[in-house]
C-alpha cells in the first residue's frame with residue numbers, strides 16, 4: 001500500500017482561525033542592575049505574551065557591549081536555556097511583537113539594535129508613530145537607509161543624527177520630532193531608559209526587585225518575577241535607570257490621552273494599568289452596563305475570556321446568576337486544518353463550545369467587550385441559539401466602535417467597522433440577538449475614573465488627540 005506523503009493531499013490548506021476582534025499589539029520589558037537580567041526579561045516577556053505573539057527578542061548589556069537574540073513565534077519557543085545563558089549582563093530589554101506597522105518578518109522583530117557615533121543602542125517600542133511614513137520619506141530622500149519597515153527605526157535615525165552631545169538630550173531631540181504613541185525601553189552600555197510619549201497612550205510601569213529596577217508594559221509581569229510595582233512612567237517622562245539609581249527627566253509637557261481600550265480589552269485583568277486595577281475597571285463596566293441596559297433573563301453568560309470580568313459586574317448588579325455557558329479552547333493556534341466536509345462557523349467553534357445543559361430553554365444575557373465587524377458576534381449568537389437558548393440579549397461593555405486606531409492597535413478600516421455605518425438596531429438584526437445594548441461613553445469614563453479627560457476615546461468618538469491624522473484617516477478609509 002502506498003503511503004500518503006503529505007497531509008496537505010488529504011486536507012485543504014490550513015485556514016486562519018481569525019476572529020473580528022481587535023488584535024493585540026506589543027509588550028516591552030526591561031531590567032537594570034540584576035545578574036540574571038536576561039532570564040528575568042524572558043519571564044517578563046512570558047507574562048506579556050498576550051500583547052504580541054508574532055516575534056520576540058531580548059538585548060543585554062554587560063557594560064562593554066550589547067548582544068541580542070530575536071526570533072519568530074512565542075517567547076518560550078524562541079529562548080532556550082542555552083540561548084539565555086549566552087545573554088550575559090546586568091542590563092536587558094525585551095519585546096514581544098504583534099505587527100501594527102511594518103511587515104511580518106524577523107527583520108522587524110525588536111529590540112532594534114544599531115551602532116552610531118553615540119555608541120550602540122537597542123530600542124523596544126510599544127505603540128505607533130502617526131508621522132513615521134512622512135519622516136521616513138523625508139529621510140530616504142536625503143539618503144538615509146532603513147533596515148526595517150518598522151516605524152521605531154525613525155527614532156533611531158533621529159537619535160543618531162542629533163547634534164546634541166548627551167544621550168538624554170539626543171533622545172529628547174529625536175522624540176521631539178515624532179508624534180503618536182510610544183512606550184519605549186532603550187538599552188545603552190551602562191543604562192536603561194524608560195520613556196513614555198507625552199500623551200501616554202500605552203502603559204509603562206516601573207517596579208523594583210531588590211536593588212534592581214524593572215520596567216514592564218503591565219504589572220502582571222512584575223508578579224511573575226516577584227517584583228513590586230512602584231509607579232507609572234509618567235507621560236512625557238524619560239526615566240534613566242543606571243547603577244546609581246533612577247533619574248527622572250521631562251522631555252515634554254504631559255497631555256494625557258491614555259488608551260481606554262487597555263482597560264476594556266487589551267491588558268490582563270490581573271494588571272494595574274494607568275494606576276487602576278483592570279479587573280476592577282471591567283467589573284464596573286459590567287455594573288454600569290446592567291444599569292443602562294437591564295434585561296429580563298435567567299442568567300448572564302460571558303464570552304470568554306474578554307467578557308468575563310464585565311459579566312461578573314453585570315450579574316452582580318442585575319442579581320442574576322453567572323454561568324460559563326461558553327467554554328473556550330485555549331490551545332488554538334493562528335491556523336488550523338479544517339475537515340474536508342465544511343463545518344459552519346468552524347473558526348469560532350474551534351475556540352468556543354456551548355454548554356448545552358446550561359443554555360437549553362434559558363433566556364441568556366451574553367456579555368462581550370466589543371463588536372468589531374459583527375461577524376464573530378453573529379456566529380456566537382448563532383451557537384448559543386443552536387444550543388437551545390430561548391432568548392439571547394447581547395450586552396457590550398463599551399460604546400459602538402466607529403473609528404480605527406492609529407496608536408498601536410490593529411483595528412480594521414472604518415469601512416469594516418459595523419458600527420461606523422450601521423445603527424444599533426441594524427447591528428442587532430445582523431447578529432441575530434433579541435436585544436442589544438452598548439455602554440455609553442459617560443459610563444465608560446466613569447468606570448475608569450476619568451474625571452478630567454485623561455483618556456483617548458477616539459475609537460468611539462473619532463476625535464483623535466493628535467494632529468497629522470487626516471492623510472492617515474483618508475488612507476484607512478480607502479483601504
Ligand code: SF4
Nearest residue numbers: 259260405456458459
Ligand atoms: S483610538 Fe481607541 S484603541 Fe486607539 S488609543 Fe485611542 S482609545 Fe485606544
